[in-house]
Amino acid sequence: VSAIGELAAISGMELPKEPKRAKGYLGRLIERALGAPADSNAAITDFPALGVELKTLPVDVDGRPRESTFVCHLNLKLCVESDWESSRAREKLACVLFVPIESARDIVFAQRRIGVPVLFRPTLEQEALLRADYDEIVGRIGRGDLETLTAHVGQVLQVRPKAARGSARTRSTDADGAPLSVMPRAFYLRTAFTAQIVQSALLA
Amino acid sequence: VSAIGELAAISGMELPKEPKRAKGYLGRLIERALGAPADSNAAITDFPALGVELKTLPVDVDGRPRESTFVCHLNLKLCVESDWESSRAREKLACVLFVPIESARDIVFAQRRIGVPVLFRPTLEQEALLRADYDEIVGRIGRGDLETLTAHVGQVLQVRPKAARGSARTRSTDADGAPLSVMPRAFYLRTAFTAQIVQSALLA
């Protein structure tokens, strides 16, 4: 099996008519094909028994990542209470299986090829980078610096909006416990970071 | 308008085929009929502009309440952090419009009559009772006494399970921050308390 269309047929999943409106399709396809538990939402990783998180990675014809990678939602209250070690983000990123998917507008969706998976476990240096970014981000949140918490912050880990509409708001509280209505956000790995990860894998 | 069937016809809502499986139907019917905002879930009360919470109250042919009244869900962490004054429960109960609905198995659903609404605002004594029960309940939670937190606790306000299935669990943390998987619970007004409320209204 090397193309999306074949895998979908084998898995019994219909191909989306408008792929650009079915953004999570590939993720679900690969998850089911690899037998991830259906209720893995409840767990921290897709394969709880292995502690492995599964991520599809859109790449161009040269194998370079085209997009940033979603890690997990950001909960203002919880993340201030927990450091990097005990964070949801670290748990998600402890062991990730990246599945490259050939992804370019000029390739028909069903024809896009599935690449050789890359198993990522952060090196000490990579974890230090992640930790530093996490601390910087959470530090700003702790200081109430939500205005300056843009996607510019962080070398490898960043925070960006995560919602169906820009008008979406979720309720939280500031450091003093006062109610706060904020835009839902999430952690993402920068494209340059995942590019480095797959490059290293090629050399190994 | 005096019966459920008529109001449903006017409101354009279909009558449920199996009323006993559509437990929230009457609440939604009355809400819409009285023009409560559709997104009142997001607000603390059904009529934010008035600060009024709407509750249907099943009563027997003599006008006596037949069931306890749901107030709001119980969040272990949040309720320990907030006292009665700042509690969700107090906000919900500050001003309630009870709409009695004739409710007995031997009366055909559509024929059940709608009674004269009762506007409830706690007297000093009633609020003292509510506060005492709330403090007792939250006190047990704070001490980690979830085992003894049964529906027996509280004179007018009680806590009971609130879930689709008995196996449902929601994640929380204990006082030390350790993860905890607990049965979802909610605050309820005891039937005897709402009975007292409607009795007082008759006398006024």
Next chain:
DNA sequence: TTGGATCCATTTTTGGATCCCA
């Protein structure tokens, strides 16, 4: 290029309550 915006599926939570057996 990439930061901000958006799209779909699924699960969980919340709000509306009543059911029912020991």
Next chain:
DNA sequence: TGGGATCCAAAAATGGATCCAA
């Protein structure tokens, strides 16, 4: 009888990501 269990609808949260304008 009333404490514990349950039922439905709708909203919110989460997980899967990619789109797109500047």
